[in-house]
Amino acid sequence: MLASPLASSEPFASTYRPGTATTTLIRGATVLTGTGERVEGGDVLLSQGRIQTLGRGLDAPVDARVIDAGGRWVTPGLIDIHSHLGLAASPHVRAHNDFNEATSPVTAQVWAEHSVWPQDPGFETALAGGVTTLHVLPGSANLIGGRTVVLRNVRALSYQEMKFPGAPQGVKMACGENPKSVYGKKGSAPTTRMAEIAAVRQAFADAQEYGRQWEKYREDLAKFESKRRGHGSEEAGNDRRKRRKQISTGDKEKGEHEAQDQEAPSPPKRDLSKDTLLDVLEGRLPVHVHCYRADEMQTMLDVAAEFGFRIAAFHHGIEAYKIAARLAENRVCGALWADWWGFKMEALDGIPENIALVDRPAHGCAIVHSDSEEGVQRLNQEAAKAMTRGRRLGLDLPPERAIRWLTSNPAAALGIAESTGTLEPGKRADVVIWNREPFSVYALVDEVFIDGVPVFDRAHPKPPRSDFQLGWAAAGDTLP
Amino acid sequence: MSLRVLMACCCAVASFACGAPVWGNDVLIRGATIHTVGVRGTLMNSDLLIRDGKIAEIGRGLAAPKAAAVIEAAQRPVTPGIFGGLSALGLTEVSAEATTVDVELSLGAPAWQQQWRPEFDVTEAYNPRSGVIPVARIEGLTWTILAPRSGDSILSGQGAAIALDGRFDAVLARSRALFVETGSAALTASGGSRAGQFMLLDQAIREVRGGETSDSPALLHPAGREALARYLAGGRVVFHAERAADIRRVVAFARRAGMRPIISGGAEAWIVAAELARLHVPVILNPLQNLPVDFDQLAARLDNAALLARAGVRIAFSEGETHLAGRVRQLAGNAVAHGLPWDAALAALTANPAQMFQVADRGSIEVGRIADLVLWSGDPLEVTSVADRVWLGGGAVEMRSRQTELRDRYAGAVHQR
Numbered sequence: 001m002l003a004s005p006l007a008s009s010e011p012f013a014s015t016y017r018p019g020t021a022t023t024t025l026i027r028g029a030t031v032l033t034g035t036g037e038r039v040e041g042g043d044v045l046l047s048q049g050r051i052q053t054l055g056r057g058l059d060a061p062v063d064a065r066v067i068d069a070g071g072r073w074v075t076p077g078l079i080d081i082h083s084h085l086g087l088a089a090s091p092h093v094r095a096h097n098d099f100n101e102a103t104s105p106v107t108a109q110v111w112a113e114h115s116v117w118p119q120d121p122g123f124e125t126a127l128a129g130g131v132t133t134l135h136v137l138p139g140s141a142n143l144i145g146g147r148t149v150v151l152r153n154v155r156a157l158s159y160q161e162m163k164f165p166g167a168p169q170g171v172k173m174a175c176g177e178n179p180k181s182v183y184g185k186k187g188s189a190p191t192t193r194m195a196e197i198a199a200v201r202q203a204f205a206d207a208q209e210y211g212r213q214w215e216k217y218r219e220d221l222a223k224f225e226s227k228r229r230g231h232g233s234e235e236a237g238n239d240r241r242k243r244r245k246q247i248s249t250g251d252k253e254k255g256e257h258e259a260q261d262q263e264a265p266s267p268p269k270r271d272l273s274k275d276t277l278l279d280v281l282e283g284r285l286p287v288h289v290h291c292y293r294a295d296e297m298q299t300m301l302d303v304a305a306e307f308g309f310r311i312a313a314f315h316h317g318i319e320a321y322k323i324a325a326r327l328a329e330n331r332v333c334g335a336l337w338a339d340w341w342g343f344k345m346e347a348l349d350g351i352p353e354n355i356a357l358v359d360r361p362a363h364g365c366a367i368v369h370s371d372s373e374e375g376v377q378r379l380n381q382e383a384a385k386a387m388t389r390g391r392r393l394g395l396d397l398p399p400e401r402a403i404r405w406l407t408s409n410p411a412a413a414l415g416i417a418e419s420t421g422t423l424e425p426g427k428r429a430d431v432v433i434w435n436r437e438p439f440s441v442y443a444l445v446d447e448v449f450i451d452g453v454p455v456f457d458r459a460h461p462k463p464p465r466s467d468f469q470l471g472w473a474a475a476g477d478t479l480p
Numbered sequence: 481m482s483l484r485v486l487m488a489c490c491c492a493v494a495s496f497a498c499g500a501p502v503w504g505n506d507v508l509i510r511g512a513t514i515h516t517v518g519v520r521g522t523l524m525n526s527d528l529l530i531r532d533g534k535i536a537e538i539g540r541g542l543a544a545p546k547a548a549a550v551i552e553a554a555q556r557p558v559t560p561g562i563f564g565g566l567s568a569l570g571l572t573e574v575s576a577e578a579t580t581v582d583v584e585l586s587l588g589a590p591a592w593q594q595q596w597r598p599e600f601d602v603t604e605a606y607n608p609r610s611g612v613i614p615v616a617r618i619e620g621l622t623w624t625i626l627a628p629r630s631g632d633s634i635l636s637g638q639g640a641a642i643a644l645d646g647r648f649d650a651v652l653a654r655s656r657a658l659f660v661e662t663g664s665a666a667l668t669a670s671g672g673s674r675a676g677q678f679m680l681l682d683q684a685i686r687e688v689r690g691g692e693t694s695d696s697p698a699l700l701h702p703a704g705r706e707a708l709a710r711y712l713a714g715g716r717v718v719f720h721a722e723r724a725a726d727i728r729r730v731v732a733f734a735r736r737a738g739m740r741p742i743i744s745g746g747a748e749a750w751i752v753a754a755e756l757a758r759l760h761v762p763v764i765l766n767p768l769q770n771l772p773v774d775f776d777q778l779a780a781r782l783d784n785a786a787l788l789a790r791a792g793v794r795i796a797f798s799e800g801e802t803h804l805a806g807r808v809r810q811l812a813g814n815a816v817a818h819g820l821p822w823d824a825a826l827a828a829l830t831a832n833p834a835q836m837f838q839v840a841d842r843g844s845i846e847v848g849r850i851a852d853l854v855l856w857s858g859d860p861l862e863v864t865s866v867a868d869r870v871w872l873g874g875g876a877v878e879m880r881s882r883q884t885e886l887r888d889r890y891a892g893a894v895h896q897r
Contacts, residue, residue, distance in 0.1 A: 090771045091778075121771055177576070321890050341883070342612060342803035344576035351883045357891060374768055381810060384863040392866065393891055441813030441863045472778045 021452030029069035034422035077132025077430030086116035100139035207277030356390025512553035533874035561622025561852030565798030586631035600637030619806030786819030
């Protein structure tokens with residue numbers, strides 16, 4: 001049970017507390033549920049921070065705010081599965097460069113959340129695009145870049161106040177051009193793709209060994225404890241005294257005591273990097289791999305099979321369409337752009353049908369991601385482009401299907417599908433009201449709710465959320 | 481769909497790269513919604529005849545000439561060919577691979593010994609057979625400004641308009657412009673201060689005007705003086721500037737120097753919109769820019785385009801990323817969502833940039849103009865629309881690119897499963 005040294009406690013735990021959730025009845029909208037359905041003239045009742053009811057002709061509870069959403073569309077809050085907001089914050093000054101620890105190709109010990117600046121103005125503009133949940137990852141300079149974090153897109157003074165309660169962290173990995181070019185320039189490994197794979201395998205092999213050390217420690221501890229229990233309470237008393245003495249005499253004498261008295265076994269030296277990888281090997285952290293080419297994604301699937309872990313999603317996956325069937329068979333999502341291509345060799349084969357083709361097979365899991373402070377503001381438009389290209393291929397891609405690319409699919413890949421990503425009753429009331437069908441360049445977000453709390457209202461703009469945004473405008477600034 | 485056109489044959493025509501236009505007989509587009517972006521505005525249910533590469537007739541009930549290809553538009557929109565922005569189409573293949581990129585001149589001299597090379601003309605590097613061009617072309621882009629990027633001096637060099645029609649010599653006459661980088665993006669090239677940018681510009685101008693003796697360290701070679709001199713006599717100079725204060729100074733400087741300034745970037749241009757309008761200074765912008773990504777753009781906002789247009793500033797849109805040049809339509813649509821009138825947004829993709837760069841025979845649909853046209857599946861500014869047909873100089877563009885070939889190879893494979 002206590003497989004990981006970290007499993008017994010949760011450092012930097014979420015302190016997220018939603019504000020006061022009002023009871024809200026959204027009436028008469030076209031509702032995309034995130035489960036693949038569309039409800040025309042649908043009502044959504046938000047109560048106590050949860051989706052209470054989804055249906056038609058609902059009665060408004062006495063305390064409810066009623067929103068007439070006739071002609072408007074309602075979707076689950078959008079989820080950006082690939083964000084560096086807070087890590088590469090605006091303004092992009094040197095001091096804000098916090099997203100690539102490019103000093104060693106394996107930095108599994110770092111946690112993205114420790115770089116998150118909650119005042120990044122990009123969070124607020126993302127919210128205006130309907131994004132209620134963000135998966136923030138370290139950059140792709142490293143083969144294993146560190147732990148990721150899932151955030152609620154709320155105003156906060158710490159990332160802890162943004163951390164999605166109960167959401168697992170993830171691990172960011174990268175293959176291909178970035179790691180080898182970053183380290184190649186420094187003349188250190190990896191300079192080739194083969195060295196990248198070797199380094200990744202070595203890291204996991206070392207983590208396996210680390211896991212065996214902990215396993216052995218736990219076995220020894222169990223033996224020791226069972227022996228101690230067998231000796232009764234007198235022995236236990238001695239043991240307590242011994243332990244006190246150990247603390248007072250320090251580590252140097254510790255070994256001698258152990259040898260002499262068969263002291264409790266010492267745990268292995270804790271290694272934060274291997275902790276992370278062990279969590280991967282034991283299935284506690286979903287793996288997110290930045291990978292572009294079809295061949296490299298398949299190599300990574302084999303690496304995952306060799307070490308017995310599961311890849312949740314390939315991110316960027318420019319060539320995912322070439323192996324859509326294999327990704328679907330392996331239940332691996334493709335977190336993709338609608339149209340980015342050509343910026344490097346491994347991005348040369350990008351096509352605008354990528355998302356639709358990854359979505360196509362049975363169990364296909366396509367996700368529209370941003371990796372961009374601009375793109376995160378209009379994930380709906382990126383999805384619309386992908387949808388359009390898919391339809392041109394003759395695929396049946398109604399809005400109720402495409403919305404899954406921004407909601408339930410990323411929720412599943414992040415391990416938070418139990419609580420968000422659809423408008424099913426009982427889920428968190430993460431809801432967006434759009435002024436029209438969201439798959440349009442003209443669509444704007446009217447209102448956003450996170451856990452039932454109204455957090456954005458286009459008709460009633462609030463002062464900027466980020467402290468950074470305050471006080472720059474000249475006093476006399478007026479519009480022309 | 482009347483597919484009895486010039487489509488299917490292109491890759492068999494050996495002399496053209498894949499996706500290049502095929503010139504042929506007359507074309508009659510029938511029953512279209514024609515957005516002329518000219519004096520005639522939008523014409524509903526109208527016909528357009530292409531003959532000899534030009535727009536020959538516009539009207540209702542036009543008779544199809546013998547052997548003309550007839551396209552039934554079924555009320556779909558037709559617009560002028562779309563402006564690809566300030567781009568490196570034909571100058572770059574893979575951005576991260578230096579051997580495939582010809583966009584900038586960096587001579588590697590330290591700042592205090594820098595050489596300015598206004599004679600550097602990036603159009604000399606243009607490759608009409610670039611794989612990036614067909615991708616842009618089938619998105620409806622028919623012309624672009626080849627814009628040099630700043631290397632190690634703030635004076636990037638010259639560029640010009642180019643027709644994306646696959647010809648080797650496709651530079652459009654009288655469209656030449658000089659490009660200058662200002663603001664925080666160019667501080668290292670100007671000794672650490674943007675004031676140094678104006679100091680260096682002044683020095684270059686004095687050299688051109690003969691105020692410098694030959695033994696003082698010079699920024700310019702004789703060829704450079706000659707090149708720069710042309711721009712001091714009313715030449716078009718595109719200054720990249722984002723901050724309101726920089727925009728004002730750049731405009732004032734350019735006017736003193738006898739240049740005709742165009743602002744590119746212009747994140748804070750809305751603040752000085754009235755002044756830009758009064759002085760007839762146009763702005764080429766990306767209207768999605770709304771974050772304080774640096775300290776030059778603290779006042780960036782989504783209605784920049786709308787505010788500029790309302791004040792009477794001529795605007796055009798530019799994506800910035802060459803491979804994504806086709807996204808300019810999406811930029812325009814977003815500007816509309818944030819207050820820019822739809823017609824003004826289309827003009828910012830067509831007639832406005834044509835006017836800015838004196839591309840007189842393109843950018844609007846009028847009889848006698850070059851037939852650079854796009855037939856859209858729907859609203860041309862909408863992300864759910866695509867270009868159904870594109871004509872360049874009257875030639876039908878074969879709707880193929882590396883992307884469509886990859887698509888067809890792999891979409892087919894999925895289909896067969």
